[in-house]
Every structure is written in structure tokens, then in C-alpha cells.
Amino acid sequence: MSEQPIPNTGFEINSDFEAFEEEFASKAGESLKEVRPLPRISIQAFCETPQLLSVIEAVKKDRRLARTHIKAFSGGISAATEFFYEAPTPNLIILEATQNYDQLIEDLDQLANVCDSGTKVVLIGHINDVHLYRDLVRRGVSEYVVTPVSPNDLIMVLSELYNDPDTAPLGRTIAFIGAKGGVGSSTIAHNVGWSISHHQTQDVIVADLDVAFGTAGLDFNQDPPQTIADAIKAAERLDDQYLERILTKCSERLSLLTAPAVLDQTTDYDGEFFGHMMELLQNSAPYTILDLPHIWTEWNKHLLLSADEIVITAIPDLANLRNVKNLLDLIHNERSSDGAPKLVINQTGVQKRPEIKAADFASALDYDDYYEIAFDAANFGMAANNGQMLGEMSGTAKIAEIFDDLAGRLTGRAEVQKQSKSLLAPLLKRFSQSK
Numbered sequence: 339m340s341e342q343p344i345p346n347t348g349f350e351i352n353s354d355f356e357a358f359e360e361e362f363a364s365k366a367g368e369s370l371k372e373v374r375p376l377p378r379i380s381i382q383a384f385c386e387t388p389q390l391l392s393v394i395e396a397v398k399k400d401r402r403l404a405r406t407h408i409k410a411f412s413g414g415i416s417a418a419t420e421f422f423y424e425a426p427t428p429n430l431i432i433l434e435a436t437q438n439y440d441q442l443i444e445d446l447d448q449l450a451n452v453c454d455s456g457t458k459v460v461l462i463g464h465i466n467d468v469h470l471y472r473d474l475v476r477r478g479v480s481e482y483v484v485t486p487v488s489p490n491d492l493i494m495v496l497s498e499l500y501n502d503p504d505t506a507p508l509g510r511t512i513a514f515i516g517a518k519g520g521v522g523s524s525t526i527a528h529n530v531g532w533s534i535s536h537h538q539t540q541d542v543i544v545a546d547l548d549v550a551f552g553t554a555g556l557d558f559n560q561d562p563p564q565t566i567a568d569a570i571k572a573a574e575r576l577d578d579q580y581l582e583r584i585l586t587k588c589s590e591r592l593s594l595l596t597a598p599a600v601l602d603q604t605t606d607y608d609g610e611f612f613g614h615m616m617e618l619l620q621n622s623a624p625y626t627i628l629d630l631p632h633i634w635t636e637w638n639k640h641l642l643l644s645a646d647e648i649v650i651t652a653i654p655d656l657a658n659l660r661n662v663k664n665l666l667d668l669i670h671n672e673r674s675s676d677g678a679p680k681l682v683i684n685q686t687g688v689q690k691r692p693e694i695k696a697a698d699f700a701s702a703l704d705y706d707d708y709y710e711i712a713f714d715a716a717n718f719g720m721a722a723n724n725g726q727m728l729g730e731m732s733g734t735a736k737i738a739e740i741f742d743d744l745a746g747r748l749t750g751r752a753e754v755q756k757q758s759k760s761l762l763a764p765l766l767k768r769f770s771q772s773k
């Protein structure tokens with residue numbers, strides 16, 4: 339391996355770095371047998387050399403990466419920067435760097451401007467210097483690997499990155515709850531999940547927690563033999579492999595954990611019941627949609643309050659207003675450091691039905707930022723009957739845009755907002771009228 343002169347630091351072989359290298363070399367010799375599979379993440383690799391391209395091709399075929407979506411491109415950090423001006427950033431970027439120290443740092447800083455904060459970076463370079471390693475860590479690079487790198491080395495590095503029990507879980511949970519039953523909370527949850535998977539190209543698991551009456555299977559036109567009830571029955575032996583077996587793949591990036599929707603059991607589980615399942619879900623995909631039922635049990639309350647994001651759906655009448663107010667008060671008291679839940683006022687403008695105007699409804703709750711979805715029996719009815727999402731149908735672009743915007747705000751993935759800004763400007767203006 340040839341080393342380039344390193345500006346600023348010179349060739350200083352630091353003992354820390356030697357230790358790092360030693361540790362790495364010993365790991366590379368280990369067998370892959372114990373190496374855990376990677377979750378449902380998207381990986382894009384930018385390779386400067388044909389050697390790394392072929393390593394990525396080999397890694398792709400490994401069963402531990404079977405759940406990932408991995409793509410390799412020719413070109414290094416500047417090619418990646420150019421690419422991500424237009425395209426959404428994946429969960430993980432692998433970069434190969436052949437430039438010198440200063441140029442490498444400059445190129446990485448450029449790339450940082452177009453990357454989402456949640457994106458991890460693994461850098462493969464030829465400079466063997468602990469100062470560089472520290473500079474990279476400071477810039478948020480998750481792992482630096484010195485060339486040459488074998489497929490096994492890379493698999494091990496990636497697996498450790500995603501299976502480290504000391505780091506925060508990979509995935510975020512987004513809980514959807516209705517202020518009453520039948521207000522459209524599940525419909526919105528499913529459409530937002532679909533939008534994240536389809537437009538943000540992120541893997542999503544939609545978990546239907548309405549165990550007795552859930553409709554996720556119907557809405558996505560799926561009737562799997564195994565459901566969330568199996569996971570509940572097998573609580574003590576539930577692990578990631580078991581979870582894998584009961585998930586139904588709806589599309590490339592969307593999986594479902596359906597409800598059995600039968601009445602053989604009641605759903606009065608204890609409060610902490612779903613903790614382990616949530617942990618598994620969060621380590622399995624970047625986003626989990628929790629489609630919560632409209633019931634008030636310990637476990638449902640616990641799931642709601644422990645989600646990363648909350649969406650409350652209501653229809654514009656007095657009972658809904660009171661219920662949203664109570665939910666907001668509780669949520670505010672229990673998690674005051676989190677952002678406020680998103681509010682969707684659904685099924686507005688039903689003919690002859692007296693209703694509170696969406697703006698007044700929101701204003702009574704001190705909300706100036708909310709979504710309004712008009713009652714549209716034809717389109718929502720057709721979607722439900724056909725087992726389709728609104729974004730898959732024709733003539734429903736305006737409604738689908740609302741789901742896309744809500745999805746973008748929930749995940750915070752800026753590029754989606756970038757792409758849809760001009761389209762959404764007039765709509766957004768309407769939705770953000772202040773009180």
C-alpha cells in the first residue's frame with residue numbers, strides 16, 4: 339500500500355492508530371459465522387477503483403445483506419456530492435477516497451451540505467494516519483477503513499455498525515391515533531407509510547396494532563397466514579428471525595405486520611408488553627408506522643407516548659375536539675421535550691353535516707400548523723375496496739401530495755420537501771393559515 343504525503347500532520351505513526359489497525363486486522367481474520375445480518379437499509383457505494391467495485395459486488399451477494407438495497411457507482415466523494423444534489427441520501431454511504439488529506443476533508447465538507455443528518459458514512463481510504471481518523475470521526479464519519487479491504491472485512495464493519503447494542507436503534511417509530519374510531523387514522527397511517535417507502539425510498543414496516551379489528555391487510559390487499567397475534571403468543575421467543583417470518587412484504591420497501599382481525603382473544607395485554615417487539619422493529623427498518631387502535635389501555639398509551647413522532651387524526655366536531663385536547667395535554671405533560679404531535683383534520687366538508695371549520699378547530703387547540711383532508715367518499719372508498727393507496731390511483735394527486743408532505747415532515751428528509759416545494763406551495767399556504 340503506498341502512502342501519500344500528508345499535509346499538516348506528516349507521517350506520524352501514532353500508537354492509537356496502530357491499536358486501531360491491529361484490532362481491525364484481527365477482526366478481519368475472524369469467521370463471518372457470528373456476524374449478524376443487516377437491517378432493511380439502503381446503501382450506496384461510490385468507488386474510485388475497480389477493486390472496490392468488485393468488493394461491493396461480492397458483498398451484495400452475502401446473505402447477511404439480503405435485506406439491504408445496495409448499489410455501487412463509479413466515482414468518489416465529488417461524484418457522490420453531485421449525485422445527492424438531486425437524489426435522496428440513503429441510510430448509508432460507502433465512499434472510496436484516493437485524494438490527499440486536505441482534499442479529502444474539503445470534499446467531505448462539501449458532501450455534508452447535501453446529506454441528511456441520519457445518513458451514516460463509511461470511508462475507505464489509503465491514508466494511514468490517526469489525525470485523519472480523528473478528523474473523520476469529528477465530521478461524523480462512522481467508520482474509516484484503510485485499503486485494501488476484502489468483502490469479509492466490509493461485511494464485518496457494516497454489521498458492527500448496525501448491531502452495536504450501545505448505539506441508538508436504527509429506526510424511528512411514528513404512531514398514528516384517532517381522536518375517535520373511524521376518523522381515518524389507519525388510512526392516513528397506511529398512506530404515509532406507503533409514501534415514505536415509495537417516494538423517500540426508505541424501508542418501512544407498517545404494524546397494525548388494532549389486533550381485533552385492524553384493516554392494514556385489507557388496505558394493502560394482503561392476507562398473510564401469520565400475524566401480530568403469533569408474535570404476541572410467542573412473546574418469550576420473539577427474535578429478529580421470528581419477526582422476519584411474520585412480516586409480509588407488500589412492495590420492495592414496505593412490509594406489513596398485520597392484525598389477525600379475529601375475536602378469539604381480548605387485547606388487554608400488560609403495559610410493557612410490546613417493548614421487546616418495538617425494539618426488534620426499530621432494529622429492522624428505518625421507519626415503523628404504529629397504526630394504533632382507538633382504545634385506552636396501558637399498552638396502547640405506552641406505545642403512543644414512547645413513539646418518536648405522533649400523528650393525531652380527528653374529524654371536525656366537538657367530541658373530536660375535546661378528545662384531541664385531552665390527548666395533547668397528556669402528550670405535552672408526558673413528553674414536553676418532544677415536538678408537538680402533527681394534527682390532521684380529516685373528512686371536512688361533508689354535505690349538510692354541521693362542522694367546526696378546520697381553522698377554528700385548530701385555533702381552539704392553539705395549532706397554526708395542521709393538515710386538512712376533505713371528505714371524498716369516491717376516492718377513499720375506491721382505495722379501500724381495491725386495496726390501493728391514494729398515491730397509486732389516478733385523479734388523487736392532490737390528496738397524495740398531502741400524504742407526501744406529511745411523510746416528509748415526519749421523517750425530516752429534506753430532499754422530499756425540496757422536490758415537492760414548488761408543487762405544494764399553494765396547498766401549504768392554505769394549511770398554515772394562522773389563527
Ligand SMILES: Nc1ncnc2c1ncn2[C@@H]1O[C@H](COP(=O)(O)OP(=O)(O)O)[C@@H](O)[C@H]1O
Pocket residue numbers: 516518519520521522523524525526553684685686711712713714715718719722
Ligand atoms: N377523507 C376521507 N374521505 C372519505 N372517507 C374517508 C376519508 N378518510 C378515511 N375515510 C374512510 O373512513 C373509514 C374509516 O377509516 P379508518 O382509517 O379505518 O379509520 P380509523 O383508523 O380512524 O378507525 C374508511 O372506510 C376510510 O376509507
Ligand SMILES: [Mg+2]
Pocket residue numbers: 523524525548630631632
Ligand atoms: Mg384504525
